[in-house]
Amino acid sequence: MLWPALRALSHGELTPDQLQWLLGAFKLEEVSRTEGPGAAKSVAHRSFTDDADTRLVLDLARTGDSGWVFTLFYAGQRPSAGVVEHHRAMFRNAIDRLGLTLIEIAPAATADEVLVAQPASPGMPESAVGAHWDLPQDDLDGLWPHLGLSKAAPREVKEVKLRELMAAPAWSAAPADLRRQAEEFLQGE
Secondary structure (H helix, E strand, C coil): CCCEEEEEEEECCCCCCHHHHHHHHHEEECCCCCCCCCHHHEEEEEEEEEECCCCCEEEEEHHHHEEEEEEEEECCCCCHHHHHHHHHHHHHHHHHHHHCEEEEEEECCHHHHHHEEEEEEECCCCCCCCCCCCCCCHHHHHCHHHHCCCCCCHHHHHHHHHHHHHHHHHHEEEEEEEEHHHHHHHHCC
């Protein structure tokens, strides 16, 4: 089974020449991936192994008319942080060079890689958090997994996700101690 180690979502149009550059730069075969999540949207991929002999798959997929998904998958042992960071740099370089708009990179390493939900417009459904508090009561460390983050996530990523939560209607119902901890965290304490 393939698991995503790193995924970058971007948006924008690519010319045929830009697409060919991307396929060449990533050494992708213009053949759809047939296994793992999102295989139906795959347009090109390549399989290879890292220094630890972990099977990796680098994939390019489409989403909608102008969405592009760059994913590094692994089978077996998770690739090293160095391999993941190398591919993060590759993804970001390609997105910048091609003039695409970065939407999100998961897991995020910097604040600009975090997808932040826009506030609901009048008449539209509220955020997924909603108006009722149904998250941890005790401390901030227990909250990170509910925001899709590990305790080891970079501080700036945690700040973005925490600010997003604090803007949701449910935040007013969060326990006072948790709200205090969140404010202290954002103040750098």
